[in-house]
Amino acid sequence: MAKYETLVDQIREQIKNNIWRVGDKLPSLRKQTETTGMSLMTVLHAYQVLESQGWIVSHARSGYFVAPKIQNSNPISKRSNATVSKAEEIDINDFVFDVLKANRTPYTVDFGSVYPDPSLYPRNQVNKSLTSAVSHMPTSSALDNLPPGNKGLRQIIAKRYAAEGMNVHPDEIVITAGALEALNLSLQAVTQAGDWVVVESPTFYGALQSLQRLNLRALSIRTHPTDGIDLDSLEDALKSHTVKACWLMTNQQNPLGCTLSNDKKARLMALLAEYNVYLIEDDVYSELYYGSQKPLPAKAFDQNGMTMHCSSFSKTLVAGFRIGWVAAGKMALPIQKLQMMSTLSASAPIQLALEKYLSARNYENHLRQLRRKLEQRKFAVWQMLCAEMPASVNINYSEGGYFLWIELPDHVDATVLYQQASKENISIAPGRMFSLNNEFDHCFRLNSSFECSLIQERAIKRLAELIQKMLEQ
Template identity: 55%
Template sequence: MAKYQRLMDDVQQQIEAGIWPPGTKLPSLRQQVAQQGLSLMTVLHAYELLESQGWIVSRPQSGYYVAPRALAVKPLSVAISEKVDINDFVFDVLQATRDPSIVPFGSAFPDPALFPQRQLMRSLANVSHQLTASDALHNLPPGNATLRQLLAQRYARQGIMLSPDEIVITSGALEALNLSLQSLTEPGDYVVIEQPSFYGALQAIERLKLKALAIPSDPTHGIDLVQLEETLQRWPVKACWLMTTLQNPLGVTLTPERKQQLVELLAQHQVPMIEDDVYSELWNGTTPPLPAKAWDRQGNVLHCGSFSKSLVAGFRVGWVAAGKHAQRIQRLQLMSTLSTSAPMQLALADFLATRRYDVHLKRLRQILAKRQQMARQSLLKVLPARSTVTEASGGYFLWVTLPETINTIVLYQQALAAGISIAPGQLFATGDQFNHCFRLNTAWPWDTRAEAAMETLGRIMAEMAQS
């Protein structure tokens, strides 16, 4: 534990024990330096964090005092991670899914055979014949004008009024998400994520040297808004990275009421939200879910989307509806990837200009829903006692919770040796609280190969449960 954290813990325990009642002046910075043998900067950092968490207050020219309501402060089940380290494990798991001999239950991607490859290639061929030397310049950030206009029209059909100038085309959603996070933070800042969370968020936090505040989320209601509000009151949060529709890995979609509450809560604390909405087109039902962006009245939500999960993964085209942040994101993009592929942008604009995309989406949703249900039924037959499986309203993931005696990292290793991949729970957390969980991809054909793999996976789980 860092020295400033030890001092923070000591002061908190002393306040809770009543040694320093509310309103009492605390030892000065210099007194703590002398008593604890710490540097002035270490003590100052500890006091500033205690103040940001609501334990103490500073008074100019006077010092630090115990906050009037400090005794009412209750502990949160929020995971605070000063350092996130996930990259190596993510790389190992994703590499395993590239082997065609492996059953890809651990894959992050849908079956590419579900995409309209022939029609997309036709669009790509159409625009290739028309490409000019100036097209590379015309498709620099913020991206192809026609594609941004078509996206703005799709937003308008949902009742969300956006100018094409607010949209930046990116190399997939991950670049949109990373650039958005980079535009809002500096190293050392606090960022709110969900727990469990998409590992891409954990990787971005690790790369940018940020600190994660992980708010509990559950498969029924999604993120805990009470915990989120108390976290916003205690820490100087600079941004939130959240999924409000078909959250990865839980598959939960927030109700419209909870989405509105979330947006209003963040607006109240003036904390921007990066909305990761890459699965929004894969809903299952009669009514498409609106993004949280639909309730944004202050330009506080940076809405990130992609065609990689719903149309074509290989084109690597995404976007962010960034509003007032669009200019900064464009500058960051120019300094990193420069721009998204011009031919891919043009091909997607050509494809979206027809009704083929919506026809494709209708068929895609039907197939994914059928495969997900078949996989869930098969999984329920082989799970050990006291296990649970989520029932998502779309997408292509199931979140499986096993008895806590089963470590899914060991399960992953044994399954991989048998030619089966899964995504163990450790991928989606800052700690080890989901080591008895795993995510299962249901987007691939449910055939005899998949059935046999599920039976093998069930046998491995049964053996682990018995031992």
């Protein structure tokens, strides 16, 4: 056995035996060489093997740590034998509305927010672009920016697709008032009241609200925190029901954070093509990856033009501008007509401002800085949660985005936790928001994008105390 393999086996066994626990920092490369007598390259090779196997994770300028997923048993996959859940009627909007309204209370530690920390946005640069766009806005701008939207902005978005190896013509792109409008218009374009639509379980609450508003029926497919949607269960649903569309997040899924592998994305698109089902792809978080390569959307594997790929600048550039788009392919014209009958168009000044910013500013440099800060903050929050939370709490960590999905023991109601925390100006997003049944009532989503100040630390400790009290009841 090679020396590095001996060290790999040794550290792996130590992690299994809880000598090194989740979040613990391993000895530095230099310290490990002193302890083992091995060369620096041998130790580095061993650490790299452990990292590739998922046992440890490296963080720039910080070192190596025991990876989250080793101790995460992901009890979601064990909770229920039901892989497909049906809902003839959907009633989620009132609860979601109440939670979102409560989260707007001043001085709240906003772990429940869907948006990243606004201080991470290049606000001054974007505002300058808006000021310049408004001052030079031509009199024809209202007409120029009607559906499908600002031509220059659509060309910029098309070039970003091209950089990923995707051939999306600017005329296929429709600019919308945020990604949610893009998703809603896409759903309207391919469904009628009473149709079956597939969503993930758990899923983004906005999808459930949209299905409720349009009187659609839902098939919820079990989704794993690491592996993503269960494609075997999806195939069963497609066989047994006449499904018109799937509303899915294949990258940095909200609330779980999982990203489908390219193999699963290819299989997903083959399944949908076989059953002639449209994919409405919600891809607002794909720019927030942590690795060296941006994950492709499922649309990149679509050979039949059945994908409406929706995204926005709300999670990466500025939330308040509410500018999104859908790369709709052959559904572009129907979506434009629907938009004309509802919001008419996205804001002309904002479209012009974004065109100006993206043309003149270094958006890629901003994205690199944003990803780095989000990764650092998420890891810091995760470490704090590991240190403060009771041992029976499961913290799912994903390599990207800014959400942590937290599972409490089955008998602990996260909605009660949400209510108790709200009284102390701490917001979380309870699992009930993301499901059509009570399967995730013991879970909650936590936003990790805010800097770990003393206020955040105290809030996490208080959440841990509230959970411990609930466990003792």
